[in-house]
Amino acid sequence: MFRHMLVPLDGSRLAEAVLPVAATLARALDAQVTLLHVVEPGAPPTVHGDVHLTRAGEADGYLRGVAEAMVAQGVRADVAVDQGADVAGVIARRAASLGVDLIVLCTHGRGGVRALLFGRVAEQVLARGTVPVLLMAPTAVRREQVWTVRRLLVPLDGSPMAEAALPAAAALARALVAEVALVMVVPTVATIADDRATAARLMPTAGAALLDVEAEQAVTYLQEITARLVREGVRVAASVERGEAVRVLLDRLAGPEVDLLVMATHGRSGVSAVWAGSVASRLVARASRPVLLIRIPRGDSQASLQLDLPRSG
Secondary structure, eight states, rough: OEEEEEOOOSSSTTTTGGGHHHHHHHHHHHHHHEEEEOTTTOOOOOEEEEOOOOSHHHHHHHHHHHHHHHHHHEEEEEEEEEEOOOHHHHHHHHHHHHOOOOEEEEEESSHHHHHHHHHHHHHHHHHHHOOEEEEOOTTSOOSSSSOOOOOSEEESSSSSSSGHHHHHHHHHHHHHHHHEEEEEEETTTTOOOTTTTTHHHSSSHHHHHHHHHHHHHHHHHHHHHHHHHHTOOOHHHHHHHSEEEEEHHHHHHHHOOOEEEEEEEOOOOOHHHHHOOOOOHHHHHHOSOOOEEEOTTTTHHHHHOOOOOOOOO
16 A cells, blocks of 8 residues: 655645655655656746746756655655656656556645636646545645644545545554544535435425434444454544535544545546535645545446435425
8 A cells, every 4th residue: 555655846835745744654654755846848937936946957956855855754765857748647647657556746726716726737637547646735734844643534425436445544544553533424404415405405304304314324334334444453433424514524624633534536626526516626625634535446336325315296
């Protein structure tokens, strides 16, 4: 699990926010780190107030300085400099050629609507690749900090797709001596937002009763998942919460007890995914903690615990 990490940097202090996270994971997992800079033709001279690395030589010197600092922290680190206008494509190709199994990226963008969601490059890397991607806001962890993980939050919805995050979460929890906090959010009649919303609001009493049943089933489901992880040597806490999923998860991430969110995703990202209601995309855009996104293998079942509420008409 995560033997080789690729860490793209653009030379800015914002992007360097990923370094404590990469260092902690690399030490815990005895993983190799490759620091990458992509020289873009016609790139602006500055990026986020820092000098932009627009020449291969200066990029190599910068990366080697960062690598030396990581080596001093007990991390195996090397560097690579590539060139290309399609930065996300270059990162994806380098990841494939190195056989990396994790990409660690800062979510800072360059402006515009997409930057309000998360950075263009981070978004495209996630959408194009199949390798897990750890995304973090530039302010989530500062370069000078030592990142520690005591609890990983793993949201589930009862589907095999969401469970795709569990192997990575379990492996990280064991390596980091951390706890996995499983959470399943069941909506209320007031917060239900899927295709059952109309029926639930037309018949609120019946809708509330069915959602209560769903919450009871969620408890049983999480107990089964918990038992499985405990047998694998993982410390686990589980809870069923009620409300709007993104809001509940963001509240958990804003608290001091969670250090990392691990969840499965289809890899859809950016504006289109937000409009489509992607929970992962909405969380990445607003999360105050690093988010590890595990790509769901294509063809997985979409079955879930969700019940059919009575239909109107």
